[in-house]
Amino acid sequence: MKALINKIKSNQDLSLEAEAYLYAISEKKTFSKGTVLIKQGQATVNKIFFVLDGCLRSYCVDKNGKEHTLQFGIKDWWISDYIAIHNNESATLAIECLKESTVIVFNAKKLNNIFTQFPEYEPFLRNLLERHVVSLHQRILNQLQLTASERYDLFLKQYPDIEQFTRNYHIASYLGVTQESLSRIRVEKIKK
Amino acid sequence: MKALINKIKSNQDLSLEAEAYLYAISEKKTFSKGTVLIKQGQATVNKIFFVLDGCLRSYCVDKNGKEHTLQFGIKDWWISDYIAIHNNESATLAIECLKESTVIVFNAKKLNNIFTQFPEYEPFLRNLLERHVVSLHQRILNQLQLTASERYDLFLKQYPDIEQFTRNYHIASYLGVTQESLSRIRVEKIKK
DNA sequence: GGAAAAAATTGACCTATGGTAAGAAATTAT
DNA sequence: ATAATTTCTTACCATAGGTCAATTTTTTCC
Numbered sequence: 001m002k003a004l005i006n007k008i009k010s011n012q013d014l015s016l017e018a019e020a021y022l023y024a025i026s027e028k029k030t031f032s033k034g035t036v037l038i039k040q041g042q043a044t045v046n047k048i049f050f051v052l053d054g055c056l057r058s059y060c061v062d063k064n065g066k067e068h069t070l071q072f073g074i075k076d077w078w079i080s081d082y083i084a085i086h087n088n089e090s091a092t093l094a095i096e097c098l099k100e101s102t103v104i105v106f107n108a109k110k111l112n113n114i115f116t117q118f119p120e121y122e123p124f125l126r127n128l129l130e131r132h133v134v135s136l137h138q139r140i141l142n143q144l145q146l147t148a149s150e151r152y153d154l155f156l157k158q159y160p161d162i163e164q165f166t167r168n169y170h171i172a173s174y175l176g177v178t179q180e181s182l183s184r185i186r187v188e189k190i191k192k
Numbered sequence: 193m194k195a196l197i198n199k200i201k202s203n204q205d206l207s208l209e210a211e212a213y214l215y216a217i218s219e220k221k222t223f224s225k226g227t228v229l230i231k232q233g234q235a236t237v238n239k240i241f242f243v244l245d246g247c248l249r250s251y252c253v254d255k256n257g258k259e260h261t262l263q264f265g266i267k268d269w270w271i272s273d274y275i276a277i278h279n280n281e282s283a284t285l286a287i288e289c290l291k292e293s294t295v296i297v298f299n300a301k302k303l304n305n306i307f308t309q310f311p312e313y314e315p316f317l318r319n320l321l322e323r324h325v326v327s328l329h330q331r332i333l334n335q336l337q338l339t340a341s342e343r344y345d346l347f348l349k350q351y352p353d354i355e356q357f358t359r360n361y362h363i364a365s366y367l368g369v370t371q372e373s374l375s376r377i378r379v380e381k382i383k384k
Numbered sequence: 385g386g387a388a389a390a391a392a393t394t395g396a397c398c399t400a401t402g403g404t405a406a407g408a409a410a411t412t413a414t
Numbered sequence: 415a416t417a418a419t420t421t422c423t424t425a426c427c428a429t430a431g432g433t434c435a436a437t438t439t440t441t442t443c444c
Contacts, residue, residue: 060333068336070329086326092333115315122314123307129321134278136328137262141252141284143335144260144368148431168392176336181431183393340401359421373401375423385444392439399432409422414415 001028001104004050007076008124018118025110028052030102037103038081038095045084045091046108051077054101055165058093059173069174072098072162078128080108099165148177149185193220193296196242199268200316210310217302220244222294229295230273230287237276237283238300243269246293247357250285251365261366264290264354270320272300291357340369341377 005019031037038045040060056073058081070093073079081093085108114121142151152175169179197211223229230237232252241248248265250273262285265271273285277300306313334343344367361371
C-alpha cells in the first residue's frame with residue numbers, strides 16, 4: 001500500500017487525510033494461484049485491484065467456450081472489469097490469479113467517490129487513464145498491422161518475465177491466436 | 193461550441209470564467225472533404241479536435257503501405273493522436289476529413305492545463321476517459337472473438353449512418369480485413 | 385517420488401481471409 | 415455531360431492460422 005501512496009506522491013502532494021482515506025477504503029490481500037477474484041457473469045462487480053506482487057489476468061469466455069485474454073495484471077498495474085463497472089452490468093470478464101498474488105482491493109464505488117472528497121487525486125487518475133488509453137490504442141494498431149509472430153515478439157518485450165507465470169494458452173488468447181498456432185510460432189523462432 | 197459547453201453542463205456546474213477559458217483556447221473551424229488535419233510523421237502533435245459535424249478518421253500507414261483505421265470521429269466525439277501527444281513524439285497517426293466537417297480545434301497543451309486553473313473540468317474528463325477505455329476494451333474483445341462478418345454487423349449497428357461518408361476500405365481497415373474481403377462479406381449478407 | 389491431471393506439441397487436414405489482376409461501377413473534376 | 419480517376423467487385427490461387435486427434439511433456443498433488 002505504501003508503494004501505491006509513494007507512486008502517487010511522486011507526482012503530487014497528498015494531504016494526510018487523503019492518504020488515510022485511501023487506507024480506509026482498501027484492503028491488502030494475498031490470494032493463492034488459481035483464485036478467481038471476479039467470475040464472468042456474476043451479478044455485480046464492485047472491486048478494483050491494484051497489484052503489489054504476482055500476476056493476474058482478465059479474460060472472457062465466448063459462446064464457443066473459447067477464452068480471450070484482455071489483460072495481464074502485474075506489479076503496479078490496476079485490473080478489474082471496467083466494462084461491467086462503467087455500464088453497471090454483470091461481469092463480462094473473469095479475473096484469476098496466475099500465481100500467488102498480493103493485491104490491494106478497492107471498493108469500486110468508494111474509489112470513485114474519493115474524488116468528490118479529495119479532488120487532489122484527480123490528476124493521478126487522469127494520468128493513469130490517459131496512459132491506459134494510449135496503450136490500448138497501441139494494442140489495437142498492433143492487432144491490425146502485425147502478424148501473430150510479430151505480436152508475440154512484442155509481447156515478450158513488453159512482458160519479459162511473464163512466461164514463468166503464464167500458460168501458453170494464456171498468451172495465445174491475448175495475442176488472438178490458438179495455442180497450437182503459438183506453439184508453431186515458437187518452434188519457428190527456435191529454428192532461426 | 194455551445195454544444196460542447198452544454199454537454200459538460202448537463203453533468204456539472206461550470207463557472208463563467210471556466211466557460212470563457214474554454215472559448216479562449218479553442219477555435220471553431222470547418223474543413224473540406226479530404227483535408228488532412230494531422231499528417232503521420234509530423235514532428236509534433238498539438239491539436240485535439242472535438243467534432244461538431246461531419247466525419248473524420250485517424251489511421252496509420254504501416255511499413256507495407258497498408259492503412260489501418262484506429263478511429264472514426266463523428267458528431268460529439270473527440271479525436272487526435274493521443275499516442276503522440278502522451279508520449280510527446282512525432283505523429284503516429286494521420287487524421288483526415290472524410291466529408292466536410294466542422295470541429296472545435298483545441299491546443300493540446302492548453303487543454304491539458306485547463307485542469308490546473310479549472311479543476312471543475314476534471315470530472316467531465318474523467319468520465320470521458322473512462323468511457324473511452326471501456327469502448328476500447330470492448331473493441332479488443334470483439335477483435336479477439338468475432339469473425340470479420342460479425343465485426344462488420346456490429347460496426348453497422350454502432351455507426352448506422354457512417355457508410356454514406358466512408359469508403360469501403362476505410363471500414364475494412366477499421367475491422368482488420370482487406371477491402372476485398374469486406375466486399376465478399378457484403379455479397380454474402382445480401383444473398384441471405 | 386510417482387500417479388494423475390493439465391498443458392504443450394505435432395501431424396494431417398481444413399477454412400477464412402489475403403494477394404493479384406482485370407473489369408465494372410461510382411465518384412470527381414473539367 | 416463527359417472524361418478521368420478512384421473505388422468496388424469478382425475470379426482464381428495462395429497462405430496463415432484453425433481444427434481435431436494422438437502423443438509427449440510438464441505440472442500438480444497425494
